[in-house]
Amino acid sequence: xxxxxxPPSASGSPGQSVTISCTGTSSDVGGYNYVSWYQQHPGKAPxxxxxxxxxxxxxxxDRFSGSRSGNTASLTVSGLQAEDEADYYCSSYxxxxxxxxxxxTKVTVL
Amino acid sequence: xxxxxxxxxxxxxxxxxxxxxxxxxxxxxxxxxxxWVRQGPGKGLVWVSRIKTDGSATGYxxxxxxxxxxxxxxxxxxxxxxxxxxxxxxxxVYYCATEVVAAGLFYWGQGTLATVSS
Numbered sequence: 001x002x003x004x005x006x007p008p009s010a011s012g013s014p015g016q017s018v019t020i021s022c023t024g025t026s027s028d029v030g031g032y033n034y035v036s037w038y039q040q041h042p043g044k045a046p047x048x049x050x051x052x053x054x055x056x057x058x059x060x061x062d063r064f065s066g067s068r069s070g071n072t073a074s075l076t077v078s079g080l081q082a083e084d085e086a087d088y089y090c091s092s093y094x095x096x097x098x099x100x101x102x103x104x105t106k107v108t109v110l
Numbered sequence: 111x112x113x114x115x116x117x118x119x120x121x122x123x124x125x126x127x128x129x130x131x132x133x134x135x136x137x138x139x140x141x142x143x144x145x146w147v148r149q150g151p152g153k154g155l156v157w158v159s160r161i162k163t164d165g166s167a168t169g170y171x172x173x174x175x176x177x178x179x180x181x182x183x184x185x186x187x188x189x190x191x192x193x194x195x196x197x198x199x200x201x202x203v204y205y206c207a208t209e210v211v212a213a214g215l216f217y218w219g220q221g222t223l224a225t226v227s228s
Contacts, residue, residue: 001172003154034213038155045205045221046147046155051214089155093213097160097169099145104154 004029004090004102011108012080020105022073022090028100030071034093037066037075041086049088050075077107085109112136112217114206119222126196128224132189132206137217140164140184143209146191148202149221158204159191174200196226 005023012018022029022037029035035053038046048057050066053073063078073092077084090102118130130146146158159180160169168180179192189206203221210216 003156032213036214038215040155045218046207046215047218048211048214048216051211055211057211057214057216087154091155091157091213091215097167098171099157099160099169099213101147101155101157 001094001098001100004092004100006088006090006102006105008103009106009108011110012077013110014080014082016080017076017078018080018107019074019076020088020090020107022075022092022102024071024073024092024100026071028092028094029068029073029090031095032093035066035068035073036091037064037073038089038091039084039086040089046089080109082109114208114217114219116204116206116219116222119204119224121225121227122196123228124196124198124226126226127192127194128196130191130193130204130206130222130224132191132219134187134189134208137208138184139182139187139189144180144182144189145207145209145215146180146189147205147207147215148200149205150199150202153202156202160209161189193224196224198226200224201226 037050040046177195207215208217
């Protein structure tokens with residue numbers, strides 16, 4: 001159960017796009033269609049932004065999108081807004097009723 | 111309104127025990143798989159445990175397996191985490207969360223802080 005690998009930081013100017021990667025293995029990210037992404041603002045509980053690799057819960061703007069290629073999943077935030085500045089975590093089902101989170105990425109809006 | 115409220119955190123010495131509770135309101139707990147997730151001070155999210163709707167199946171992170179036990183009382187709409195043989199590295203805010211969509215944690219509590227220190 002090693003943590004999924006994410007870049008520590010990412011940034012972009014308002015209106016630009018930023019993409020965050022999440023690298024795992026064939027036993028987690030690449031093996032199941034159960035990759036989720038969470039946004040967390042300081043001092044707050046996480047918020048689900050993407051589930052089942054590409055699906056958005058009701059209420060999440062379509063500026064947020066998910067994808068996957070092999071053992072690497074990605075979250076893209078288009079049209080960056082100030083309120084998108086937060087920490088982002090990926091998560092994947094890892095078999096045998098277990099899950100694993102990513103190391104987290106701090107997104108800064110310049 | 112859907113609400114999850116954790117309680118039971120506090121200061122405990124290494125080797126000690128704590129029992130966390132997560133009281134659900136605004137929905138029927140028995141409908142969903144439930145999780146515990148923790149976050150150490152200034153650190154990232156770490157998945158801890160998961161339990162099936164009726165409690166018949168559970169899963170644990172390697173770091174807590176054999177020391178922590180997840181359970182639920184659907185009649186009381188409450189989730190539990192019994193934490194034994196606590197270590198300093200177990201110090202964290204512990205969140206309960208609801209798996210509303212497949213493998214996606216939609217509802218979260220505000221967290222309860224467990225501090226393991228001598």
